[in-house]
Amino acid sequence: EGHANPVELWHNDDEISSQLKGCYTADLFTAKTKQFLVDHQSQSADEPFFLFLSYDTPHAAIQYPAAPYPEGMGVKGGVQWLGEKDRMINTVGPIDSYKHPDYANQGWTDAEVRFATSVRRLDDLMGDLLQTLRDLKMDENTLVVFSSDNGPHSESYIRNVNYNPTSFQSYGPFDGMKRDCYEGGIRVPTIAWWPGKIAPGINQNHSQFHDWLTTFADLAGAAVPARADGVSLVPTLLKNGEQAAPTTYVEYFNGGKTPNYEDYEPSRRGARRGQMQAIFVDGYKGVRHNIQSHADPFEIYDLAKDPGEANNLAGTSPEMKSLQQRMHDRVLQLRSANATAERPYDDEPIPADDSLDADAPMLVTYCPTKTSLVSRLDPAQSTKVDIEEIDLAEAVRSAGKGNARVQTVLNVAKTGRYEMRLTATGDAVLRLHDAALIDTTGESNTDASVEVTLEAGTHPVDMIVRLAGNDSVPALELNELPDAPKQSRKPAKKKRKSK
Missing domain, CATH: 3.30.1120 (Arylsulfatase, C-terminal domain)
Incomplete structure (x- = not known):
């Protein structure tokens, strides 16, 4: 009863929950995904696609499915999209009713049967999706990545049904579970499937979800947003080239x-x-x-x-x-501090990097691009700009559309609080060390500033600015702030200049 309140489910601009009587969400999402794949292959087979399918099964609402899994898999079998009110899919049935027969008579608790049934259902659904790709002859041109968001949970939204991951030792050989930072809480299985491209095997090296954005862009030949924190995992997946170390x-x-x-x-x-x-x-x-x-x-x-x-x-x-x-x-x-999630180390001075040359010249690199995105520079198309030999302001105005990368060393005389202020007419992302401190993406004619505590010494600055051909030279200022009582750093703030 506590989880039976109306839940909104939307399809584009339409709220459709009233049409979904008896639909188990994992079945519903998979059937709609299969229909998308069928439509895509028949209507726009030459166009690439990206599909993000976020299951909510299993979770604390460990309800049983509404019906047995249909016979077969793929285009002709398995779950199917019908698109009719109260009959949206072909597994509509009594809510919370189907126990998988392999588990119903094992002497397990109701919570254990529920959990095992939902995991088995997910396995059936994933097999159904992969068979659909095979049936449509899309499997050898489609990368499928399956993962989870955290370790096992112990919640249950169903009254008098208490689930603990000790039942199946879902944390494996690790300590910890959901909400822990030990391996049982943050190490999750990730499966990458691409027939003919990814060879079977296991890789134990660490990576994190933010690496997938960069990986997908790399495989698609697309620009990687400058704000992206990840590295491409293509060398690991395809065993081609040297794998850059991910930040985890x-x-x-x-x-x-x-x-x-x-x-x-x-x-x-x-x-x-x-x-x-x-x-x-x-x-x-x-x-x-x-x-x-x-x-x-x-x-x-x-x-x-x-x-x-x-x-x-x-x-x-x-x-x-x-x-x-x-x-x-x-x-x-x-890391970047966030005023809505204060940490005990927010006001600690960011350590300097003593290996840097304090007198190193500024390095400016330019890469033309047709995209409006402030993005990482493609090394193959980038050229170094000799800022000592040209008028930088004129060069910026005549460069045309593209991204300019500025790398320099910031010399800080004494440990203390500082304001970093960036003035730019286009989108810009600025990192100090590896922390993205300023991001003006989506703004125009902006000033952006952030307050930071810096240790005396040298600090690397890496900034990427999107140029539109009529820009002024971006300016970066470092202003010392008066001593103040310890408080959390303010997040980067943006304000629009008047025209």
């Missing part, structure tokens, strides 16, 4: 505790989560829970040898002490 970073807050499961390390059972953080550096994972200040040490694990995170290497050798410091520095150099 997590920060999260939860007021609860890790469950007191006997499978977990004793120190983690019932441990407070609080402010959490995980970072991968030089092949090791650093993780910390219930963070009180940036001085709190990371636990350090070698996941290749210790996937269960049982052997904390922090402080065990000079190398691990050095790695501890690099992890502390790295998290500050790649």
Whole structure:
């Protein structure tokens, strides 16, 4: 009853939930996806497509399907889209009624049968989709990626039905689950399927969801947005070329505790989560829970040898002490503070990079493009601009449409609070170290500023600006701010100039 309130479901501009009586959402979404594939192949087979299918099964609403899975799979079988009110798909039936017979008489709890049935349903649906691609002769030209958003859950929205992932040890050999930053909470299976292109095998290297945007753009030959944080995983998928190291970073807050499961390390059972953080550096994972200040040490694990995170290497050798410091520095150099999600380390000075040459000349690179997107530069089409030999303002105005990349070193005289202000007539994305601090995408004639705490020394700046052929030279200012009581950094703010 607590989960039976009306839920809105929309198709484009139409709210259609009243037409969906007896539809199990996983069946509904799959049937509509299959129909999309059939229509695409018949109407626009030469056009590429991107399809994002987000299942809500399994989840805390662990309801049974409304009917058995239909015979067959693919274009002629399996779930089918009918498109009629109260008969939108071919598996309409009594809500929360179908227990899979393989699990109904195992002596399991109702919650366990529900969970197993929903996972089995998802397996049937994915097989149905892949067979549809085969039937339409689309399989060898379509990359399918299947993944999950977090580790297993313990919630149930159904009264008197309590589910725990201990039932099937859904966290595998790891400690932690949903809302933990240990491996059981953040390591999820990801399957990439592309017949004839991706060979069978397992890759244990870490990556994160933001790497897929860059990967898809790479495969499609499209421009990668400058704001994208990921690297292309094409070398890993196709075993072609050298794989760039992904940035894998997590920060999260939860007021609860890790469950007191006997499978977990004793120190983690019932441990407070609080402010959490995980970072991968030089092949090791650093993780910390219930963070009180940036001085709190990371636990350090070698996941290749210790996937269960049982052997904390922090402080065990000079190398691990050095790695501890690099992890502390790295998290500050790649994250951006957010006033709506305050962290204990928001006001820590961003560490300088002593390896940089303080007198290094500014490097400007230009790449023509037809897209209106501020995007990463294509090395094959980019040219270096000799700013000492030309009038930069004239060069910007005559460059035509394209993206200019400016790389320089910021010299900070003393540790303190600063305002970074960017003035540009086009879209721009500015990074300090690896942190995207300013993004004016979608704005025009803008000033954008952000307040940061910087350590004295040298800091790398990497900025990409979209040029339209009539731009003025972008300007970047660094202004020292007066000392103030500690407070969270303000997010980047944008204001439109008057014409």
